[in-house]
Amino acid sequence: MTTLDLTPAPGAAPIARMLAAQTVVELRLLLRRGESFLLLAVIPLLLLVAFSQTSVVDVDEGRRIDFLVPGIIALSVMSTAFTGQAISTGFERQYGVLKRLGATALPRSVLLLAKTLAVFAIEMVQIGLVVAVGFALDWHPHGNPLPVLVLLLLGTVAFSGLGLLIAGTLRAEATLAGANLVYVLLLGIGGVVFPLSKFPDGVRRMSEQLPITALSDGLRAVFRDGGTVSAHDWLVLAGWAVAALTAAAATFRWE
Amino acid sequence: MSEPALIVDGLVKRYGATVAVDGLSLTALGGAVTALLGPNGAGKTTTVEICEGYRRPDSGAVRVLGHDPSDHRLRPRVGVMLQSGGVYPGARAGEMLRLVASYAAHPLDVDDLLDVVGLQSVARTTFRRLSGGEKQRLSLAMAIVGRPELVFLDEPTAGLDPQARRSAWSLVEDLRAAGVAVLLTTHYLEEAEHLADHVVIIDHGHVVASGTPSELTAKSTGGLQFRAIPGVDVNDLATTVHAPVIEVSPGFYVVQAPPDPQLLAAVTAWCAKHGILAEDLHVVRRSLEDVFLELTGDSA
Numbered sequence: 246m247t248t249l250d251l252t253p254a255p256g257a258a259p260i261a262r263m264l265a266a267q268t269v270v271e272l273r274l275l276l277r278r279g280e281s282f283l284l285l286a287v288i289p290l291l292l293l294v295a296f297s298q299t300s301v302v303d304v305d306e307g308r309r310i311d312f313l314v315p316g317i318i319a320l321s322v323m324s325t326a327f328t329g330q331a332i333s334t335g336f337e338r339q340y341g342v343l344k345r346l347g348a349t350a351l352p353r354s355v356l357l358l359a360k361t362l363a364v365f366a367i368e369m370v371q372i373g374l375v376v377a378v379g380f381a382l383d384w385h386p387h388g389n390p391l392p393v394l395v396l397l398l399l400g401t402v403a404f405s406g407l408g409l410l411i412a413g414t415l416r417a418e419a420t421l422a423g424a425n426l427v428y429v430l431l432l433g434i435g436g437v438v439f440p441l442s443k444f445p446d447g448v449r450r451m452s453e454q455l456p457i458t459a460l461s462d463g464l465r466a467v468f469r470d471g472g473t474v475s476a477h478d479w480l481v482l483a484g485w486a487v488a489a490l491t492a493a494a495a496t497f498r499w500e
Numbered sequence: 501m502s503e504p505a506l507i508v509d510g511l512v513k514r515y516g517a518t519v520a521v522d523g524l525s526l527t528a529l530g531g532a533v534t535a536l537l538g539p540n541g542a543g544k545t546t547t548v549e550i551c552e553g554y555r556r557p558d559s560g561a562v563r564v565l566g567h568d569p570s571d572h573r574l575r576p577r578v579g580v581m582l583q584s585g586g587v588y589p590g591a592r593a594g595e596m597l598r599l600v601a602s603y604a605a606h607p608l609d610v611d612d613l614l615d616v617v618g619l620q621s622v623a624r625t626t627f628r629r630l631s632g633g634e635k636q637r638l639s640l641a642m643a644i645v646g647r648p649e650l651v652f653l654d655e656p657t658a659g660l661d662p663q664a665r666r667s668a669w670s671l672v673e674d675l676r677a678a679g680v681a682v683l684l685t686t687h688y689l690e691e692a693e694h695l696a697d698h699v700v701i702i703d704h705g706h707v708v709a710s711g712t713p714s715e716l717t718a719k720s721t722g723g724l725q726f727r728a729i730p731g732v733d734v735n736d737l738a739t740t741v742h743a744p745v746i747e748v749s750p751g752f753y754v755v756q757a758p759p760d761p762q763l764l765a766a767v768t769a770w771c772a773k774h775g776i777l778a779e780d781l782h783v784v785r786r787s788l789e790d791v792f793l794e795l796t797g798d799s800a
Contacts, residue, residue: 247615249608251678253649255577256605266602274590337588345586348552350576350603350646500554 257350267351267359272366274333281332285324286371290378293317296438297382304440307469314379314386315464316437319400321371323457326364326401328428331408334360335420338412343499353499361405368401387471393464396474399482400460406489407456413497431457453477456485503566505530505650505681506551511560513546513705520546522705523560528683528698530649533676535696536685537788539796543705544685545583548652551683552580565650576604579648581639583655587627593638594623597645604646617641618667632659640668644675651675653684657691669695689789699788703796716791724755724767726781732774741766759783 257263276282296302297310304312337343346356376384407427412420433439434448435457441449452458459481463474506528513521521543528534536544549555551562553569567574587596594614601607614620617637622630630638636659643651656672657665672695675682686692692699693713700710709716730750738745743757757763764783771778 247612249612249616249674251608251644251647251675251680253577253678253680254606254647255649257576258603258605263603266599270588270591270595270599273595274588277590340587340589341582341585342588344554345580345582345642347554348575348578348580348582349600352572 260352260355263351264355264359264362267356268362268366271359271363275329275363275367278333281329282367285329286321286374289317289320289324289371290374292320292438293375293378294382302439303443310379310382310384311386311469312440312465313438314375314384315468316461317375317379318372318397318464319435319457319461320432320437321375322368322397322400322460323404323431324428325367325371326404327408328424329367329408330360330364330405331412331424332417332421334409334412335415335417335424338499339417341500347499357409361401364401364405368397372397386468388467392474393467396460396463396467396482399479399486400456403456403460403482403486403489406486406491406493409497410489410493413493413499431455436461454481456482459485504528505565506534506683507561507563508547508551509561511547511550511562512558513543513550513555514558520705521550521557524702524706525560526700526707526710528650528681530681531676531679532697533672533682533684533695534698534700535692536683536700536702537687537689537692537696537792538685538702539687542702542796544687544702545654546705547702548654548683548685552578552652576646577649579643579646579651581643581651581653581656583658584635584639586639586642587635589628590626592624592626593619593630593634596627597638597641600642601645606647608645608647610645613641613645616667616671618664633661633664636660637664637668640671644671644680648680650681651683653682655686656684657686657688665691689792693788701792701795708795709791713788717788723757723784724759724763724781725784726753726767726778727751728753728771728776728778732776737767737770740770754784 293313297313302309347353408424411423415423434444434452435455436452437457441452441458444452459478463478463482466472466474466478504527508524508526511521511524512519524543524547526534526536536547538544546555550557551564551569553574562569564574565577591599594610597614598610601610611620614623617640619634619637619641622634627635627638636656640653640656643653657668660668669691672682672684684695696713698710699713699716701708728751732747732753734745734747734753741755741757741763743755743763745753745755747753755763755767768778768781
């Protein structure tokens with residue numbers, strides 16, 4: 246018979262240990278949901294291969310693969326930071342996980358940081374796959390990797406904020422439906438695989454204000470054109486990041 | 501014990517027009533089990549969730565280990581078991597317990613704890629595949645793994661089979677022996693009677709009775725019963741012992757008064773005087789269940 250020493254010995258673990266443990270578990274849980282990871286990682290890759298090998302889409306300038314890879318990278322960021330995170334967080338809220346963790350020594354900021362780190366780690370894997378397939382399809386990137394990193398960070402923050410905004414306010418089922426709908430919609434009109442120049446003026450002007458458009462356009466400006474990211478793209482992305490995080494923080498309900 | 505681990509004073513919580521908790525007061529001491537006993541909807545969970553810092557009271561005062569319940573410094577010192585949920589559906593039992601243990605500076609050994617709560621064999625099973633009882637036991641283990649000073653257990657044995665319930669009870673007894681303050685809610689009278697040092701019976705959001713289980717049952721009337729020849733003069737006996745006496749069935753008598761040594765002596769003396777052999781004479785003590793049903797008017 247095992248005996249336990251139940252004498253009270255309370256105390257919180259060091260923050261770094263909590264963060265490490267939480268990040269590892271968040272990451273394992275993300276990877277274990279094979280079906281969603283498959284969906285989130287495989288769909289972008291299929292789109293990349295399909296659209297680069299066929300002439301369904303007429304890109305205005307340059308080679309098709311150079312247009313597509315930046316868009317697909319942006320899509321990968323959106324799929325993990327927004328769709329994946331919204332759905333998992335929505336269900337965690339419904340199952341009382343967030344409520345239960347609120348009663349532990351784990352600070353909420355550490356929980357959110359761990360989720361963000363897990364999202365980054367997944368994104369790195371996704372982007373690695375996209376880049377590898379891109380190279381196999383003769384992709385030639387240009388430009389400075391530093392703004393690319395900042396773009397990815399800002400994009401992740403903006404999409405995470407949006408994901409948490411809907412996960413923290415809607416029911417889990419509504420979040421599931423909404424997150425998928427927004428994903429498909431933004432994939433269609435966000436300049437990911439279809440150039441904005443193909444859309445009517447009204448749609449294009451609206452699309453230009455979307456975070457997915459700013460992210461794919463910004464990545465394209467560096468990778469394809471070897472140029473700099475436009476002030477408009479920076480502003481749109483930063484604006485969404487600030488607005489989404491603020492709104493999520495103000496409205497998020499843990500139960 | 502100097503200061504109570506938990507002090508609730510005049511707690512009021514309303515949800516719209518409904519008053520869920522209506523001026524409730526209680527204390528819980530270290531090294532003791534306090535049971536909040538009441539029917540469903542009595543306000544047990546609301547009370548506990550206010551103590552856990554999940555909800556704010558509308559009025560009244562709550563002090564948890566000397567702090568406001570919302571104080572984050574309390575978190576490592578207080579263990580919480582929710583009524584349901586609280587675990588990632590895709591997390592394995594052992595993985596989840598290890599995660600919660602990693603938040604604590606001096607946690608219990610996770611494998612030992614899994615053994616004690618009988619989850620070692622399902623340690624690699626995901627939460628959504630655990631049985632109801634296994635989920636409960638995991639939730640209990642999560643509440644105590646950080647070695648807290650005060651533990652809130654909301655319906656800790658709901659849905660457990662009798663054997664698992666016994667083992668959960670013995671874990672609660674070990675917590676008490678180790679000096680932990682335990683506040684549990686239950687609608688199982690047997691559980692309150694068996695486990696609690698102090699029982700607080702609540703109904704419609706306020707305390708209807710409180711005390712040790714024996715105080716609560718002693719306060720209420722019990723009686724004496726015995727067998728003898730049929731047709732004993734119950735009126736004379738009643739006059740002599742100053743208590744109502746009824747012949748429930750031929751030869752079976754009940755004296756309706758709190759059973760004490762004087763009553764017992766008076767009844768046997770009267771029988772001796774009349775040459776009646778009182779057989780099978782014994783004290784009828786009321787169970788906590790009778791008290792509970794009487795106080796809460798529950799017709800269960």
